[in-house]
Amino acid sequence: MLAARSMLRAASKQEPPVPQESSTPMSDLFDDPQPGQNTPEFSVSEISGEVKRTLEGTFGRIRVKGEVGRVFKARSGHLYYDIKDDRSVLACTTWKGQISSLSVVPEEGLEVVVTGRLTAFGAQSKYNMNVDEVAVAGQGALMALLEKRKKQLEAEGLFAMERKKPLPYLPQIIGVVTSPSGAVIRDILHRLRDRFPRKVLVWPVAVQGQNCAPEVARAIEGFNRLTPGGALPRPDLIIVARGGGAIEDLWGFNEEIVARAAAASEIPLISAVGHETDTTLIDFVSDLRAPTPTAAAEHAVPVRLELMAWSEAQGARLTRGVSQAVQQRRQRLNDLSRAIPRPETLLETPRQRLDRVSETLPRALMAGVQKRQVTLSRAAAALRPATLRQLVSSRQDRLRNLSSRLSPRPLDQEVDRQKEQLSRLGIRLKSAQDLRLERMQRSLATAGRQLEILSYKATLDRGYAVVRSGADLITSSVEAQNAGPLTIEFADGEFRLENTEEAATEAASGPQQKSASSKQVTSKPVKQTKAKPEKPDGEQGSLF
Incomplete structure (x- = not known):
């Protein structure tokens, strides 16, 4: 570009050439040169490329x-944003493949230091910066970003106490998300061994740097995707742990993806990041925050010896309680047994009552039999043969009276009445049918007259004719010349014509005369319905 500028300046300083004398004036062959006319020309693409x-x-x-x-993220995955100060704005671009390597994702209002290369986009005559690294400018900006994210997640309800899950009292398997080479994992394992040995699954992750946040989020999601009781069993409790450090070292645990992964975990989670004074976003969304990794191990399991001592104490209390309860119930049973009377005392009164009843039972049976004999005798005295014959005779008289009333005459009268009614209905039906047929015949006759009025046959009676060629209707002479055999329909019948064309020859004496074609017409009557009367002289005759 610098070479192009120097060339442009040199070209602009050149003096126009002096024309030489000639027999023919130079002004007649060329235009007079103007200053700067020999400056080189650039295309738009060339000058855009030089600028880039x-x-x-x-x-x-x-x-x-x-x-x-x-800040704008396109559908293609590329990230577009601006970096500005109080006077200027610089457009920045981070391509889709570069976003994963960013330690901090740009957010509106965040003060950052971006690293990359300046370039130009010739299609829009704009320059921008391709950024491949973003860092927060100072600890104050980091705290401001942390506070902003904290308010956003709190507004979404991720910090609510209702979301927090209770920790299992004695988990069988504990998952630990931390660095496998640090002192944190050794402290946790040592503390668990001292208190209550449990099976531990370690998911190794980076605990600082740009890979920290995505690896921790994937570890939490990975533990939740394990199948309970599988080859690699799912843990009952997760501990996310890291030692202390500066806010920049702990920043991976302040990323939004880590906080959301911890909030979405179905497994109870303990956060133990940094020392007691260090606070990260994962501490707010976790189910329990431990000040140190060692304290997280203490919260995870109880002390085995203490639990055994408590269990023995509870067993002793249970034994004492059972013994005291049995002794109290035995004493109560003895007290109640003294108040119960002897069995022979309970049976004395019923035995006396049974003796009295057994003495009165024979007399009562004899009295009952005698009473029923008297009742039977009274009933038998009323059942004499004469009374029965009289009752049968009265029933027979009643039957004869009823049979005399059942004669067929009323039935015959009802049948005659129904026949008469049926005859009347038949007569009315025939009258209605005749009247309907008569109306339909009148309507049919009216429709026939209307059809005759609208038919073209009436027009043929007035002297018109219909010309057809097969099934086609002929309405002009041009169609008649081009058509085949013609059929002419008159009022009294049809008439058939057959046309034969002959080639016309041009006359030798008159070259200016027009060629004509002659037609030979052959007529053939097709149908005669009635004899046509002869027309008197003076009337128009047949055209054929």
Whole structure:
């Protein structure tokens, strides 16, 4: 680009050539040259390419500090945002493949330091910066970003106490998300061994740097995807642990993806990140925050010796309680047994009552039999043969009276009445049918007259004719010349014509005369319905 500028300046300083003398004036062959007319020309693409190469070659890889403005993520996955100060705005782009390597994702209002290369986009005559690294500018900006994320997650309800799950009292399997080479995992294992040995699954992750947040989030999600009782069993409790450090070292646990993964965990989770004074976002969304990794191990399991001592104490209390209860119930039973009377005393009164009843029972049976004999005798005295014959005779008289009333005459009268009614209905039905047929015949006759009025046959009676060629209707002479055999329909019948065309020859004496074609017409009557009367002289005759 610098070479192009020098060439442009040199070209602009050249003086126009002096024309030489000639027999023919030079002004008649060329236009007079103007200053700067020999400056080289660039296409739009060439000048855009020179500008892009100059920007990329002059600045190279640079770092820019500013506040993040508008942030937009396209459907393609590329990230577009602005870095601004109080006077200027710099457009920045991070491609889809570069976003995963960013330690901090740009957010609007965040003060950052971006690193990348300046470049130009010739299609829009704009320059921008391709950013591949973003860092927060200072601890104050980090705290501001942390507070902003904290308010956002709190507004979504991720910090609510209702979401927190109770920890299992004695988990069988504990999952630990931490670095496998640090002192944290050794402290946790040592503390668990001292208190209550449990099976531990360690998911190794980076506990600082740009890989920290995605690895911790994947570890939490991975533990939740394990199948309970499978080859690699699902843990009953998760501990996310890290030692102390500066806020920049602990920043991976302040990322939104880690907080959301911890909030979405179905397994109870204990966060033990940093020392007691360190606070991260995962502490707010976890089910329990432990000040140190060692304290997390203490919260995870009880002390085995204490639990055994408590169990023995509870067993002794249970034994004492059972013994005291049995003794109390034995004493109560003895007290109640003294108040119960002897069995022979309970049976004395019923035995006396039974003796009295057994003495009175024979007399009562004899009295009952005698009473029923008297009743039977009274009933038998009323059942004499004469009384029975009289009752049968009265029943027979009643039967004869009823049979005399059942004669067929009323039935015959009802049948005659029904026949008469049926005859009347038949007569009415025939009258109605005749009247309906008469109306339909009148309507049919009226429709026939209307059809005759609208038919073209009436038009044929007035002297018109219909010309057809097969099934087609002929309405002009041109169609008649081009058609085949013609059929003419008159009022009294049809008439058939057959046309034969002959080639016309041009006359030798008159070259200007028009060629004509002659037609030979052959007529053939088709149908005669009635004899047509002869027309008197003076009337128009047949055209054929």
